[in-house]
Amino acid sequence: MSSPNPTGAARPLLVVDDDATFVRVLSRALASRGFEVISAVNADEARALTRRHQPKHCVLDLKLGEENGLRLIPELHELMPDMRILLLTGYASIATAVEAIKRGAHDYLAKPVDADAVVRALLEGDSPHQGEDEVLDAPEAPLALRRLEWEHIQRVLTECDGNISETARRLGMHRRTLQRKLSKHPVRERPQSSN
Structure with a gap:
């Protein structure tokens, strides 16, 4: 019915994390980089906000209190099939990375992360003005x-x-x-x- 992004200017981005301080800092940094940031602290809020705002990008924490962010990935894709999801975790492992990609995440970063790394991961191969070399030459970039x-x-x-x-x-x-x-x-x- 309604357009997912009526202004056409900012890119809607959903941040799902139960750490309020982290969400506030990351949201401010991403907003300054051209995203319209909406945030959720749990899976129910994330689903509701996805239905309402239809964000094309999502930064999702692996651990959401008692919930697991991995389980939310396919649900978000059901609501927004072309959503690019970046999974964040404080406990990086190859097994989690492989599971995240199998479930539909586009990338995976270990915390702590900076906003530039998040933007690169979300927009890699998605933005006409984002060169591949820019992404590949990122200083101290974690293993993709x-x-x-x-x-x-x-x-x-x-x-x-x-x-x-x-x-x-x-x-x-x-x-x-x-x-x-x-x-x-x-x-x-x-x-x-x-x-």
């Missing part, structure tokens, strides 16, 4: 989610002696999905700068 996933897949594939079906079974994904991921080139970490 796709890179972590690629390494994990390669490790399991090696353990299975190259057997695609067994690898897919162990990773809990469809064989076709695994083949599609394997057909892509591995994600580079930051290239060596020549300047």
Whole structure:
């Protein structure tokens, strides 16, 4: 019925985190970078705000009190299929990163994070004025989610002696999905700068 972004100026972004101080600081920083920030402290609020505002971007904490942010990812995608979701956590692990991407997150960052890293993760490959080199040359950038996933897949594939079906079974994904991921080139970490 109503337009998701009536002003057409700011980009709606949902921040879901139960840490009020973190939300306030991050929201202010993201607003200064052109986002219209709305925030939720739990899954129910996140669903309601997504229905109402239809944000195209979401910064989601893994731990929401007793709730788990991973479970919220597919629900948010049901409400907004093209939403780009960045999962944040204080407990980074390859297993969590792979699970986040399987559920539909676009990227994953370990806390503490700065607003520029959040913006890069949300807009990577999404913005015509955001160059790939800008993202790849980010100082002290954490390992990208796709890179972590690629390494994990390669490790399991090696353990299975190259057997695609067994690898897919162990990773809990469809064989076709695994083949599609394997057909892509591995994600580079930051290239060596020549300047």
